[in-house]
Amino acid sequence: MSIVITGPPAVRGQSIIPREERLNSREDVVHCGQLLSVGTDVMSGHGTIPIGDKLAASVSGVKVQYSRLFLVEPYKSKYVPKIGDVVVGRIASIQRARWKVDVNYRMTAILHLNNVNLPGGELRRKGLEDEVAMSKHLLVGDMVSAEVQQIRMRGQLQLHTRNLKYGKLGQGIMVKVPPSLVKPQKEYMHEIYGVGVIIGCNGIIWISPALNTDPDGGYNTDFTSVKELAHPEISSVLVPRITDMIKAEEKRRAVEKDREEAARKRRAL
Template sequence: MISFSSFPATREYAEFSGPHHPYDPSDDVEMEIDEDYLDTNGSKLTYPGESLTSSQAYMRGHGTYVDNEEVIASVAGTIERVNKLVTVRAIRSRYNPEVGDLVVGRITEVQPRRWKVDANSRQDAVLMLSSVNLPGGVQRRKLESDELQMRNFFEEGDLLVAEVQAFFADGAMSLHTRSLRYGKLRNGQLVTVPPILVRRLKSHFIALPCGVDLILGLNGYIWVSKHVKEAEQEGEEGFDAEGVYSNINDNIDEITRTAISRVTNIVRILASHFIPLTDTLLIEAYDWTVDQEGGAKDLLSEDLSDALVTSLAFRV
C-alpha cells in the first residue's frame, strides 16, 4: 500500500508562501548590465552557457534561456538586441527564408509544372512553371506545350537566382524569376558561406570595379561572375530566351578569370574568419590583395590570409 507524507517547507519556500510583501529592489542582487556589450549589431560572438544580461531588465529570445534571473546563451552565435528582446543567432544553421529575400539555388529535380530547388534551407524550394518568364517575354497562361519544354528552361544541376514569393502549407518556399535580373546563372563560380554572414542590403547585386559581378544570396550561396552590362542585363530588344536559358558560357579572358578567382578566394577567407560581407569591405579587400602583387592562389596561404584580415580590421 502506497502512503504519502508531506515534507516540511524549506526556508526559501516559506518566505514566498506567506502573505504578499511589496517588492523591494534592494533584496535582489544587482547585475551589471553592459549596454555596449548588447549593442554590437550582430558582431559580438557568444558561446553556450555565457551569461548575457539580467532577465529582469531584458526578455529572452531565440537561442537563450533564463537561469538564476540571468539570460544565458544556449547556442554559439552572434548577439542581437531589439529594444528589450535579446536573441542569439546561431553560427551554423539552415537559412530561414522570408518573403522578398533574394536567393541563389540549384535545380535538383524537374516535376510536372514545377522545379525543386536546393536553397540551403530545411527543405527544397519550389519554382512553379507559372513563375518564370517565357521566351519572347509574353505574359500568358502556361500551356501543355510549355510543360513539355521545361527542361529547355531549367534542368538538374542548373544554378539560378530567384526571389522568395510565398510559402506553401508545409513551409516550403515558392520562388519566382519574373524579373529580367533573375534566372539562370552562367559565366561564374559559386561560393558557399554561412547565411548569417550575408546581411540584408539595399541591393544584393554588386558590381565591383575589377569587372566582376557578385550576387549575395541571403541563403549563403554567393555567385561570382563576369560583369554584365546594364543594357545586356535589362534587354534592349525584349526578352532574350537564348541568352537567359543558355547552358553555354561566354568566352572569358584571362584577366577576368583571375579577377573572379581572386574575389572568390577573398570571400572564402572572410567567411573562414567570420567577417560579414559588404560591398565596401570586398572592394577594400580586393585592392589590398592587388597591392601585394601575388596570384589569386597565394591568397589561400595562412600568412597572407591572416594579414588580409588584420588589414581589414584596422580599416574598419
C-alpha cells in the first residue's frame, strides 16, 4: 500500500492581490465583443456595452471590476484633439492647396497652404505658383509641428503653422507615448541641455539639436545643426539621456494615472 504525502493547497497568487493591481493577469484580458457578465444587476462602465441582459466589451483591453461595475481599459487610444493643441505629425499626402498630416488621430488632419509661412516669412496671398511649389516646401514623410486651429463638424482637424515656432522639423528622434499621459501645460516646446524638445498633445515627442525659430519656418534645412548630431556629447549622451528621461516619465505617469483612476472609482462606489 503506497502512501502519498501532499503539501497544503497552493494559494493562487491572484487571490491575494487586489483587483485594481491585477492588470496583466490572463483572465482579465478581453477582446472586443467578449461577454463579461450575464444579469441585470451589473453596471456598465467605459469600454463596455449592454446587450439585453448581458454585458460585453466594446474595446480590446484589460477588464477591471469594482463590485458591480465593469470597465475595460484599452491598450491603446487615439488622440482626442482640442483647439489650440500643439501637435507633431508626418505629411501623409499632398493635394490641391493642402497637405494631409498624420497626427495619431482617427483621420488625417488638413494643413492648408494659406495657413503656413512660406520661406522668408512673408505673409501674402498664395497663388497658383505656390500650389505648384508645394512639394518643394513639404514632402510626403516630412515631420512638422503645428497647432490645431479648428475642429470641423465631422471631426476633421485643421492645422496652422503661422507662428514662427511651428513648421517643418529637421533631423531628430521621435518618441511616441499614450496621448493621455501628456498633461496640459503652458509651454510645449523646451530646450534641455541645448537639446530641443517638442511635446505634442497627440503623444508624439520630437527631440532635435535645437528648436526652430528661423523666419523661413524650417523649410530651408540648416545642415550645420544637423552636423552637430555627430558630436559625441550630443549624439551619444544628451539625446539618448533625454529620450530615457521621457520614457521614464511615461512609465511614472502611467502608474500615477492608474492609481488616480482606481481611487476615483473607489470613491464613486
